[in-house]
Amino acid sequence: MKKIGLDVGEKTIGVAISDALGWTAQGLTTIKWDENDYSTAKEELKTIIDEHMITEAVVGFPKNMNGTIGPRGEASQTFASWLEKNFNITSHLWDERLTTMAAERVLIDADVSRKKRKKVIDKMAAVMILQSYLDSKQ
Numbered sequence: 001m002k003k004i005g006l007d008v009g010e011k012t013i014g015v016a017i018s019d020a021l022g023w024t025a026q027g028l029t030t031i032k033w034d035e036n037d038y039s040t041a042k043e044e045l046k047t048i049i050d051e052h053m054i055t056e057a058v059v060g061f062p063k064n065m066n067g068t069i070g071p072r073g074e075a076s077q078t079f080a081s082w083l084e085k086n087f088n089i090t091s092h093l094w095d096e097r098l099t100t101m102a103a104e105r106v107l108i109d110a111d112v113s114r115k116k117r118k119k120v121i122d123k124m125a126a127v128m129i130l131q132s133y134l135d136s137k138q
Helices: 037-053 070-087 099-109 115-137
Strands: 003-010 013-019 025-032 054-061 090-095
Touching: 003 070, 003 115, 013 037, 013 115, 025 037, 025 115, 037 070, 054 070, 054 115, 070 090, 090 115, 099 115
Parallel strands: 003 054, 054 090
Antiparallel strands: 003 013, 013 025
16 A cells, blocks of 8 residues: 655646555655646656556645735646546545655755755655654544
């Protein structure tokens, strides 16, 4: 019963997966896509979901700091619904406020160059989203 964590942006989707027991999250990849055309991510997501036998998805849900839902939050809700319909998996929206900033802080503290940070920030944010979800279920 592996889970996939997704940090969904307009141009990229950070992807993390859990171990089979649902204890830890590992960064997997970053998918380049066009938010206006979901098919640009469909094949790659299908491959990951099938290959890793994913049963649930945790989609980052970027609420505003005051708890309201803005355009990015609405986009995450739409994406989560699309996942359920297209891949027959359960999806959960998970509050991701500040995860990208936290991921960047971890990478800066690890002395990762700006150029390399840009390549892995979405994947790292997906790890933080999925790990916080997994921790809440323990």
